[in-house]
Amino acid sequence: MSRPFPEAAREALENTQLRHNLRVATHTIRAKRNAVVSEVPDWEALRDRGARIKEAAMRHLDVHLEQLERSVTAAGGVVHWARDADEANATVARLVREAGSSEAIKVKSLATDEIGLNDALAREGITAHETDLAELIVQLGHDRQSHILVPAIHRNRAEIRELFRRELAGTEDLTDDPPALAEAARRHLRERFLSVGVGISGANFAVAETGTVCVVESEGNGRMCTTLPRVLITVMGIEKVLPRFADLGVMLQLLPRSSTGERMNPYTSLWTGVTAGDGPEAFHLVLLDAGRTDVLADSIGRQALHCIRCSACLNVCPVYERTGGHAYESTYPGPIGAILTPQLRGLESAPTLPWASSLCGACYEVCPVKIDIPSVLVHLRGRVVREAKGDGWRARIAGERLAMEAMARVFGSRRRYEAAQRAARAGAWPLSRDGKIERRLPGPMAGWTQARDLPAPKESFRDWWRRERA
Amino acid sequence: MSARDEILGRIRTALADVPADEPAAATLRPVDPAPGDVDRFAERAADYRATVVRVAAGEVASAVAAACERHDARRLVAPDGLPDDWAPEAAELLVDAPLDRDTVAGADGVLTTCALAIAETGTIVLDAGAGQGRRALTLLPDLHICVVPADRIVAGVPDAIARLAATRAPITFISGPSATSDIELNRVEGVHGPRRLEIIVAG
Numbered sequence: 001m002s003r004p005f006p007e008a009a010r011e012a013l014e015n016t017q018l019r020h021n022l023r024v025a026t027h028t029i030r031a032k033r034n035a036v037v038s039e040v041p042d043w044e045a046l047r048d049r050g051a052r053i054k055e056a057a058m059r060h061l062d063v064h065l066e067q068l069e070r071s072v073t074a075a076g077g078v079v080h081w082a083r084d085a086d087e088a089n090a091t092v093a094r095l096v097r098e099a100g101s102s103e104a105i106k107v108k109s110l111a112t113d114e115i116g117l118n119d120a121l122a123r124e125g126i127t128a129h130e131t132d133l134a135e136l137i138v139q140l141g142h143d144r145q146s147h148i149l150v151p152a153i154h155r156n157r158a159e160i161r162e163l164f165r166r167e168l169a170g171t172e173d174l175t176d177d178p179p180a181l182a183e184a185a186r187r188h189l190r191e192r193f194l195s196v197g198v199g200i201s202g203a204n205f206a207v208a209e210t211g212t213v214c215v216v217e218s219e220g221n222g223r224m225c226t227t228l229p230r231v232l233i234t235v236m237g238i239e240k241v242l243p244r245f246a247d248l249g250v251m252l253q254l255l256p257r258s259s260t261g262e263r264m265n266p267y268t269s270l271w272t273g274v275t276a277g278d279g280p281e282a283f284h285l286v287l288l289d290a291g292r293t294d295v296l297a298d299s300i301g302r303q304a305l306h307c308i309r310c311s312a313c314l315n316v317c318p319v320y321e322r323t324g325g326h327a328y329e330s331t332y333p334g335p336i337g338a339i340l341t342p343q344l345r346g347l348e349s350a351p352t353l354p355w356a357s358s359l360c361g362a363c364y365e366v367c368p369v370k371i372d373i374p375s376v377l378v379h380l381r382g383r384v385v386r387e388a389k390g391d392g393w394r395a396r397i398a399g400e401r402l403a404m405e406a407m408a409r410v411f412g413s414r415r416r417y418e419a420a421q422r423a424a425r426a427g428a429w430p431l432s433r434d435g436k437i438e439r440r441l442p443g444p445m446a447g448w449t450q451a452r453d454l455p456a457p458k459e460s461f462r463d464w465w466r467r468e469r470a
Numbered sequence: 471m472s473a474r475d476e477i478l479g480r481i482r483t484a485l486a487d488v489p490a491d492e493p494a495a496a497t498l499r500p501v502d503p504a505p506g507d508v509d510r511f512a513e514r515a516a517d518y519r520a521t522v523v524r525v526a527a528g529e530v531a532s533a534v535a536a537a538c539e540r541h542d543a544r545r546l547v548a549p550d551g552l553p554d555d556w557a558p559e560a561a562e563l564l565v566d567a568p569l570d571r572d573t574v575a576g577a578d579g580v581l582t583t584c585a586l587a588i589a590e591t592g593t594i595v596l597d598a599g600a601g602q603g604r605r606a607l608t609l610l611p612d613l614h615i616c617v618v619p620a621d622r623i624v625a626g627v628p629d630a631i632a633r634l635a636a637t638r639a640p641i642t643f644i645s646g647p648s649a650t651s652d653i654e655l656n657r658v659e660g661v662h663g664p665r666r667l668e669i670i671v672a673g
Contacts, residue, residue, distance in 0.1 A: 021654075028655050052496040060494035062481045069474075075638065081473040133661055134652035150652055157653055178653040182661050189662065194571060210638070220609065220648035220663025227605045227640075228571075238477070243495035245635050249628030250498070252643075260651070263514065264591035264627075267663060268643035269605075275640055277568070278604035289477045297484035 002329035005352040009327040018146075018154045022324050025153045026315040032261025033312060033366070040257070050254045051370040053247045054306035057239075058296065064208040064241045065287065071211030075273020077283040088288050089120035092200065092233055095284050096126050099231040101197045105189075107215060107222040108132035109202025110148065110309055111237050111288055114331040114344075117200070128200065129192055131221035133185050140167045146325035148311040148333070149259055154324060157181065189221070199229035199280070203236035204308070205251055206285070209244045212272045213285065216255060216265050226269050232280040237288050239305040251308065254368035259310035291344035300379045304340045306369045313363035313373060319356055328353065335363035339376040347384055354380035421460045432456035503629040506589025511623045512671055514592030518646020519659055520667040527673040530617055534558040534581060537615050537668040543578035547611055549603025552581065556617060566603050574606060579613030580664075586633055587618045590626040591645060594618060594669065598639040605640055614644075614664040620673040 002008070012018060037043050057064055069079045080095075082088035096104055104121070106112070106128050118128045118139075130139040134152040138145055141163050145151035152160070161176040168188045174180060201222065205214040213234055215222045226232055242251065248270075256265045274283050296302050314320045314334030325333035330341040330350070338357055342350040354377050357363075363373040410420045436453040459467075471479075512522045521540070525533045535558035538546070548563040557563055564577060574580075585597040594616050596602045608614050624630050634641055648663030659665055 025655055049496070049498065053498075056494060056496045059485060059488045059492065061485065062478050063494050065478065065481070081477055083473045083476055087473060131662070132652075133650045137652070150655065152652055153655075160653060178656040179658045181653055182650055182658040186661055193662070194575065218648070219650045219661035221661065223605065223609050223642065224662055227609060238481075244498075246498055246501070246628070246631060247496070249501065249631035252631070253627045262645070263517075264588075264593050264643065264645040266518070266645050266647070266649050270641040270643075272638045272640075275598070275638075278598055278640055279606075287477070289480070293477065293480035293484050296481060299487055302484075 002350055005327060005356045008329055009323040009356075012323045012327045015154075015324075017156065018324050019322060021153055021156065022146075022321055025147065025150060026321050029149070029261055029311075029315045033258060033315070034261075036257045036261055036263055040253070046250060046253060047368055047370050049250045050308075050368055051306065053242065053250060054308075054369050055303075057241055057243055057247075058302060058305050060243075061238065061241070061296065064243050065238055067208040067243075068206055068211060068241050069287075071208060072206075072213075072273060072283075072285050073211075075211045077211065077273040077285055080284060080286045082286055082288050082290070084290050085115035085288075086120075088115050088235060088286055088290065089117055091286055092117060092235065093121055093124040093126060095231070095233050096121070096198050097124075099198050099282070101126075101231075103127045103129065103192075103196045104198040104200045104233075105129050105131050105192055105196045105225050105229065106135075107199070107201040107217065107225045108135045108151075109200070109235065110331050111202045111235050112200065113145065115235075115288065115290060117235070129189070129196070131189055131193070131225060132217075133182060133219060133221075136185055136189070137163060140164070144326060145331070146333070147314060148309055148325075149314075154326075189224075193221075193224040193228055197230045199225035199232045201226055201232065201234045203234050203240050203285075204255065205242050205248060206236055206240055207242050207245050207248065210272055212245065212248075212270050214248065214252075214268065214270050216252075216268045218260070218266045220267060223267055223269055226271065227279045229280055231282045231284070233284045233286065235286045235288055237290070238292050239307075255308055255310055258308075258312040258366065258368040291346075294346075295340070295343040298343065298379075301339065301343050301376055303371050304336065304343060304376060306371050307336050307340065308369060310368055312366040312368065316362040316366050318358060318360060318362075323356075328356065335373045335377075336371070339371075339373055339380060342380055342384075347380070347387055351384045354384060418460075418462065421462070425457065425460070501628045501632040503632050504625040505621070506587070506623040506625040506629070508589070508620050508623055508671060511587055511589040511592060511618075512669075514589065515587075515594075515646070515669050517592060518649075518667075520592075520646045520669050522669045522671065524671045527619075528555075530556045530670060530672050531558050533670045533672075534615055534617070535560050537670065538579070540668075541579065541613050541666060543613055545577050545579075546615070547574050547577045547580040547607050549582055549601055549607055551600030551602075552583065553601070556581070566607055568604070571606065571610070575610040577611045579615060580607050580611045581615045581617070582608055583617045583619065584622065585637075585641075586630055587623045588625075588627060588630050589623050593627075593630075593643050593645045595630055595634070596642045596644065597634065597637050598641075605642060608642070608644070609663055612660075612664055613666045613668065614647075615668045615670065616644075617670045617672055620671055623671075
């Protein structure tokens with residue numbers, strides 16, 4: 001079980017460097033996304049199509065997975081099924097060993113991060129080299145990802161230079177200029193790309209109709225890992241399947257514009273099984289459940305499986321912008337993480353995440369496949385209250401219900417409401433200083449002033465209205 | 471029970487609420503690939519900081535020579551099936567017969583054509599057909615010179631996907647040079663793939 005979100009978030013909120021980086025990152029990507037989305041004349045219609053494609057794919061997932069298996073097999077690939085993380089990790093380890101290798105080069109993949117593949121391989125004596133620049137930074141620093149798209153956004157260039165100088169050979173004179181840092185990573189990884197015999201990737205999409213697997217990326221490390229090794233192993237969550245090849249025509253418009261805010265990402269690789277004389281001689285596709293079928297069983301929550309991992313919802317979320325990804329203690333942070341993690345792992349293991357939101361709805365507005373995240377959050381809150389086993393959280397939620405009931409009584413009558421407002425202002429006066437309430441609110445209200453100052457209200461809206469307009 | 475049967479069984483149980491006669495895939499309007507605007511393609515490809523030039527069909531060789539000169543490239547990898555009259559005089563072409571990996575990685579650049587290009591996004595698409603070669607050829611050298619015949623430019627992404635529907639060979643969409651924004655969101659051209667992309671639109 002992970003720490004409650006409020007506890008994990010407190011640590012992040014105290015890190016001013018992180019908050020600064022996150023604010024710059026989320027606002028920059030947001031502006032880029034808005035620009036390229038607004039130039040598409042029928043963006044809303046495109047979102048509708050994306051939503052319909054994913055909905056149909058999930059509602060008939062068994063049919064599509066069976067077809068995907070047939071198509072990949074017919075094209076010379078081998079399909080493996082994994083019920084959980086352990087089974088997937090054991091399968092990959094076995095395939096690497098059978099390829100006669102003790103090393104693998106890896107493309108950034110959320111699914112393999114979710115199942116802890118690198119650590120599992122290390123226990124089997126297999127070294128997995130991350131090749132995405134940000135993943136390399138995270139791996140070298142024994143660190144954790146803080147954003148789906150830019151996982152090392154919490155690190156600044158000086159920190160990255162120190163890390164590279166410590167970990168990479170021949171970098172004594174390295175400067176903190178980003179092109180110089182990228183060049184150091186290029187030199188460090190080039191030799192590995194050319195020599196390691198096994199590549200491991202995730203998948204953005206896999207087409208049932210044709211058996212075509214798709215990876216989108218920017219740096220070229222994805223092309224390297226899926227092209228140069230003799231053996232390619234792709235681990236994909238079962239929810240990544242698309243029924244038809246034509247569906248890519250919609251998804252490849254939605255994903256880059258929503259994700260990096262580009263019309264198209266630099267490289268998109270599509271391959272169908274194996275091709276003689278071009279790329280790997282063997283291709284293995286590992287289909288991963290690991291809780292996805294549990295998500296599918298909840299008819300409201302299952303739309304979380306439509307996610308194409310663009311991270312647009314992170315960049316608009318007022319909670320994510322302040323806490324960053326680490327506070328969610330999951331591969332999947334932000335609004336999508338708040339609905340995906342508790343469902344994948346079981347509600348009891350992350351019962352506070354559905355509350356990590358103000359329900360403002362910005363995530364729903366930007367989601368390229370129209371996942372109604374706020375509705376799922378509310379639904380999951382209800383499930384936590386009904387299902388979560390008795391612990392501190394249950395007691396807290398019961399307390400909250402009593403408070404809400406009392407509030408309903410107060411809101412129910414004008415006389416009681418106004419009396420309560422006057423009492424609150426009188427009560428707030430001893431807590432305020434120079435018109436601000438600083439870190440002083442007591443008891444359950446303490447959260448409001450823990451990380452920011454609250455302006456002490458001078459008069460209520462009702463009093464103002466009476467004075468100005470009566 | 472095998473993992474396969476167990477997962478498929480769990481899925482069927484989870485989807486008990488889905489009516490049996492519901493269509494299994496979304497119905498999309500069929501796409502009749504529309505030609506793309508050449509100016510728009512050139513402008514959008516240039517947005518990625520690729521170099522884009524437009525020449526008449528008969529002037530490809532001199533445009534390739536000019537690109538080689540800009541990057542001081544003397545030895546170019548060339549896939550099988552490139553038109554003979556595209557070869558620049560000043561550069562040596564190493565035809566992939568196949569070439570070994572070190573030769574490909576050690577060349578100054580690679581010269582190819584593409585299967586099609588997308589105006590809307592400034593993307594070139596390679597599908598291992600004639601004059602494009604296997605994927606490693608356009609990945610290891612630091613310079614990629616791609617000749618785009620103007621009549622292969624389609625309007626948008628769905629048009630490209632419709633054209634590629636029957637292809638089972640590997641397909642690569644390329645939109646500008648390799649890039650990263652992983653360090654403080656500063657865009658850096660060229661991490662692992664070619665750092666320079668020269669596009670010659672012909673005809």
